[in-house]
Amino acid sequence: MKERYSSGKFLLEIAMAALAVLFLAPLYLVFINAFKRYDEVLSSTASLPESFRLSNFVTVWKQIHFPTAFLNSLTITVISVLCILLVSSAAAYQIVRRPGKLSNIIFLTILASMVIPFQTMMIPLLQVAKDFHLINSLYGIIIMYLGFGIPLALFLYHGFIKGIPIELEEAATIDGCNTFGVYFRILLPLLAPITTTIAILHSLWIWNDFLLPYIVLGQKSNQTIPLASYVYFGEYMNEWHLALAALTMAVIPVLAFFLLMQRYIIQGITAGAVKG
C-alpha cells in the first residue's frame, strides 16, 4: 500500500516542489535585486541583473559598519547564551535535587512569568535599566537577555534533570565529589542534548531580536544586525538597491547557520516547542 511510487505520489511531489519554489521566491527576488542599480530595481524586479556588481554590498558594508554590527550581534548572542545555559542549569540542578517549599515557589513563579508579554515589562524595564546603568552598553543588554532567557531555559532543564537517575550523582558523591564537582563533571555532560536545544532556541531569538536592542542600544557603535538593516527603512526610504543588499547581508549569516546545523535546529526547535 505504501511502498509503490504511484502517479498520484508523483503529482504530489511536483505540486510540493512548485510550492517550495513559491516559498523561496521572496528570498530569491531580494537576492537578485540586491545586485542591481537603483533604476534597474525600479524598472524590473523579475529580471536578472545586467551584471552581478558588488558595489551595493560595498556601500552598505561601509554605511552600516557591517563588521561592527556583526561582531556586536555575535558578542551579545554568544555571551548571553553561554551565561543563560550556565546560570539556568545550575539553578535547575539544585531546584530539582533539593525539593521543598522554596524550590517549588521559585520554580512556579519562574514558570508563570513565561506568559507575560515583553511589552508589559518594557516601559518599567527601561526605568530599572537606567537605575542600574544598563542602557547603551553591550553588557547591559546581555544582563537583560539573561533575565528574559532564564525562564524557558530553566523550565527545559528542570524537566530534563528530573528524568536523570540520581544514583549517578550519589555514586559520585560517595567517591568524594562535592556538589560543584557533581554539577560540572557529572551533570553538565549528561545535559548535552537539552543544552543544544536551549542554545539553538535562544541563539536564534537573541540574534534576530529587534525591539529590545532598539530601545536600549542607542549608540551607533553598539548596533546589532537588525538595527543596522533598519536604517534603510526609515521614514523617507527610497534606496531599494541598498536596502536589499542590507537585507541579503542580514539573511546570509542566519541561513548559513541554519543550513550547517539544520538537523540540530529542526530537532531543537521541535523539542523546545513540544516541551514548552
Next chain:
Amino acid sequence: MRQALSGKLSGVAVRPAVKRTSLRKQLIYFAFVSPALLLFTLIIVLPFFRAILFSFQDWDGISSNIEWAGWDNYITLFHDKAFLKSFLFTLKYVAVGTVLVNIAGFFLAFAMNFALKSKNVLRTVYFMPHVIGPLIIGFIWQFIFTQVFPNLADLTGWGVFQKSWLALPNYAFWALIIVNVWYTAGYLMVIYIAALQGVSPDLLEAAEIDGANSWQRLWFMVLPLVRPAITICLFLAITNGFKVFDLNFALTKGGPFGSTESLALQIYQDAFSNNQYTLASTKAIVFFVVLASITLIQVFVMKRKEVEM
C-alpha cells in the same frame, strides 16, 4: 581529582556538627540558585510589578512628580477608540492567522508524510523562513508588495497584483496574514511531522481493510491521534499572534490609518512616540491579562479533551 579530594576532606571536617552541614548545604543551594533568581527578579519581577503600579498612576515619563490616578487609566481605556480598534484587529489577526497557519502547517506535514523522494529538501525549504528574524521578514515582504507586485501586474495583467496591498486597509490585513503563514507554516509543520510519525501505519491499514476511506481515516483517526500536537501548535499560533510586533512594525507600521495596529505595536507607540507612559502601561497590563487568560483557557480545554479520548 585534587579538587574532589579537598571537597571530601572539608566535607569530613564539618560533618560532626550537623547544624553546620545544613548551613553549608543551604549556602550551596544559594550559590546555585541565586544568580538565576537575582537576574529574574531584576529583569522580570521588578518591571512587572512596576508596570502594575504605573497603570494606576499618571505620568508622562519626564516630570519628577508622579500622580496617583486610581482606576482612571482603566476607565479611559474603555472609551479609547484607538485601543478598541487595535484590540479587535489583534483578535481578528489571531483568529484568522491561527486557523490558516495550522491548516497550512498540517497540510505540509501531511504531504511530507507520504514518503516523498524530495522530502528532506522540501522540509528544509518550508522551514527556512522561520530562522530569519520577523523584522527582516517584514522588510523582505515590504519589497515584494510594493515593488514586485506592480511589476507582476504589468507582466500578467492580473487584478490581485494591481492593488497596492499595504495602502488599503483590507489588503494590508491579508498581507500580514500571508506573511504570517509563510513565516510560521514550516515551523508548525516540523511539530506536526513529529506527531504524524507517531501514528502507527498498521492501525491505518487495519482501518482501510475495515472499509474506512482516506477522509474517514484522516478525520477519525489521524487527527485525534495527533491531538497533543494540535494543542501545542494552537498554543504557539495564538501566543505568537497576540504578541506580533516586529512583523507588524516592519510591514505596515499599523497603517493604513491605524487599521492594522496590533496591541503590542500600539503599546510601543503610546510609550515611545506619544510619551503616554502610564496609559501604555495600563494597556500593557490589560494585554497581559487577556493573553494569560486565553492561553490558560485554551490549554485547559484542549488538555481535558485529550484525557477524554
